Amino acid sequence: MPGFEWLGEEEKNAVAEVMERKVLFRYEFANERKGVYTVREFEKAYADFAGCSHALAVTSGTTALKVALASLGIGPGDEVITQGFTFVATWESILDAGATPVFCEIDDTLCLDPEDLEAKITDKTRLIIPVHMMGAAARIKEIMAVADKHGIPVMEDTAQSVGGTLDGKALGTFGRMGTLSFDPVKTLTCGEGGMVITNDEELYVRASEYHDHGHDHRPVGRGNEGRRFYGFNCRMNEMQGAVGLAQLAKLPKMLETQKQTKAALKEALERVPGLTFRHVPDEAGDTATFISWFMPDAEQAKKLAELLAKHGAAPVPWGVNTWHNYAHWEHLHAGSSVIRSGWPFKRPEGDLNYDPAALPRTTALLDRCLSWQIMLGWDEDKLKQMTQAINQSVSEW
């Protein structure tokens, strides 16, 4: 996952060029910038890479969600379905829009379960947000089929799977919109940053205007008088765009490197009795930022995690994770808000309540699930050490 490992001369020089031009803003300064629009270039390059018509760079993966939700018109009275295994940003942005997050179970892909999705749809459902978790695809075609049957749009949170594909099609381009994150631990990083991608021209223009205080972006770019609606400021700056472009050039090599490491680890892990791998709908499109697997039960997962840790190869135990696991989002369950009125949990039409035990299948799956985040810097020596850790754990089982 970590593009930060490969931050180098290319990024440094790209930022230096921006500083030499002395234009840090993505818009205006037409004379000073000598025709160079770095954020715009990054957007074009990413859209080409992902095979979609439009990309809008923003300040983070979280503001990408905010901008996309606004563009889709989501707000109070609307239910938005997402999954109980994701980063908190996914549902924070739904709450922040005044809409109601509805949580679905995950399946063995560690992503939204299409069957539970069908069960959670109500006459208030206005959007479905599957999250392509930890580098690989959800059952996005099945999810699209359910969504299409009910006429509900899909927006894909692709923050953790930048560069991933399913049957050759970029993740984030199956639904109406996709969102990406370039934060410090994501595959492609510019320190902070995000992107909204879409093939829908009108949604793109709405997103572009909303992320820039609603300023009219038709037809000449920016600076026209007038606004169609109120907006916000989620603009990426030129230094972030420069780093993003340099990182994008490295992305194919990053993915290739991660895939090779993952294949070696997978082979070694196959020796662990009872272990099954996370289902990846299309191995060729896996970004391989993580390798994830299930043990037969929570107890065996705990035992393996302890043994691996003892031998210097500690995995991530998702059962106790507080950032991504629904069962441990204490502030969501308590309805804790910094806002005096208690909004967005306390609402005139009725308060929102989230029971930590509401997603038993997700909880059970995560209790059995372990992962390693695959680092670009893992060389042969490191792989040998990890293979030994696996072998020693098996022999001590």
Ligand SMILES: *Cc1c(COP(=O)(O)O)cnc(C)c1O
């Ligand atoms: C990282 C992440 C985000 C938020 O991205 P930021 O750039 O950190 O704001 C949203 N959704 C998921 C699934 C993420 O992993």
